[in-house]
Amino acid sequence: MKLTGVELRRISMPLVAPFRTSFGTETTRDVLLVRAATTDAEGWGECVAMTAPLYSSEYVDAAADVLRRFLVPAVASVSSAVQVAPALARFHGHRMAKAALETAVLDAELRASGVSFARELGAVREEVPCGVSVGIMDSIDELLDAVGGYLDEGYVRIKLKIQPGWDVEPVRAVRERFGDVLLQVDANTAYTVSDARHLARLDPFDLLLIEQPLDEEDVLGHAELARQITTPVCLDESITSARAAAAAIRLGACSIINIKPGRVGGYLEARRIHDVCIANGVPAWCGGMLETGIGRAANVALAALPGCTLPGDTSGSSRYYRTDITPPFTLRSGHLPVPTGPGIGVDPIESELTAVTTGTEWLAL
Incomplete structure (x- = not known):
């Protein structure tokens, strides 16, 4: 070639x-x-x-x-x-x-x-469970309406974006309204380790994880935070390579990892991070960046790897776009099918x- x-x-x-x-x-x-x-x-x-x-x-x-x-x-x-x-x-x-x-x-x-992404990466599933990321809203009522709509569509996990001033009460409201739905939060580096006591107020809500609460360079801060809260800490922006993932795990900075291929330099490095997670018994999942069908197709293949045991941000096309540039990815019973055609399959x-x-x-x- x-x-x-x-x-x-x-x-x-x-x-x-x-x-x-x-x-x-x-x-x-x-x-x-x-x-x-x-x-x-x-x-x-x-x-x-x-x-x-x-x-x-x-x-x-x-x-x-x-x-x-x-x-x-x-x-x-x-x-x-x-x-x-x-x-x-x-x-x-x-x-x-x-x-x-x-x-x-x-x-x-x-x-x-004639080989699919899924086969090349080592996928073991024909479909993947899908979560959805819910942005910060203007009111709790608006948030509850949005979450209810996504659950009606079949999403099996809800991720709430949080920031100081929009964290404990939105989480409380969603948990009270929707019961034992799989629920996690994503801070996108909005806090510091001095907020540990406040973030511990999220512990009673039985969250799957809190994603990237501190600055991406503050790996030691994440390790300290992880010792002060019971909600599992998941790293996103801090994980830039398999080496970074191994170091974060060894330091105790995280117990879960979000793998975003774009953030780490591609799907081959993403697979290496996945392998590091498996070797250390750390659950992983595939994050999303509001991709079109081109990026989504490859993400779904990654999400089908054996170590990706948590629902990812592999939402259906309609979550973000009225019309996609590829045939749309459509949710079926909370799952998306893994493309089987050559390459990304779309x-x-x-x-x-x-x-x-x-x-x-x-x-x-």
Whole structure:
């Protein structure tokens, strides 16, 4: 397999409703798609960077720039996806951009060989249970209506975004209204270890986990917090590689890990993190970044690995988009089927993709 070129495509995807977290509110996703063309097939990857550097230091314009100037030229001679990360290793950071490029190359390689992402990664399930992430709302009543709607749709786990001033009471209200529903919270780094006593007020609500309560660099703080609360601590932003995962587990900073392929540099590194979790008896699950069907297809395959034992953020397409750019992922009894076709197992719908495209750039190799 030889790469002949890479297309960078920007699309604009309006969300069905504003999605509010501690680091901002999104109403439309500015998405960067990467299409890798090879002598044997073509493949797609989705960059999950946000418009502004709020969730992480990466943002869409920077991802496009680093791909154009550095990353794409560096993979001109690769013949397999496993060669992408080593070819890019000399460039620091930019894991989301690297992940999009590696995914596109891997998709092309697997399509050419007729192998699915699920098979390549080692999936053991034909469908995966789905959770849903619920953003910060203007009122408790609005939150309860939203949660009730998602449960009616069949979601098997609810994740509430929290921040100081919006934490204990929303959790209390959801637990009282909906009983023993699987419930967890995500702080997106909004607290400090000095908030431990306050966060301990969440312990009576029997949460599955509290996700990334402290700054991503404060791994020792997470270890201290974990000793002061009984709710299991799950790391998200702090987990940037298999090495980081192993260190966090050894330090006692977490007992659960959220694996986001874009955050860690791609699905091959995500699988290594999964393997670290299995080796240490730590449950894992696949996180989400409001992906289109391209990113969602690959995430569902990852969520079907044996160590991903908790429902992930692999929601149906309609959770975020009225019209997806691929055939929609539709919830069935709280689960999504794992694609079985070659590569990621889905293709963009040309008319839908064209309708939301705001620009394309071809980089010949």
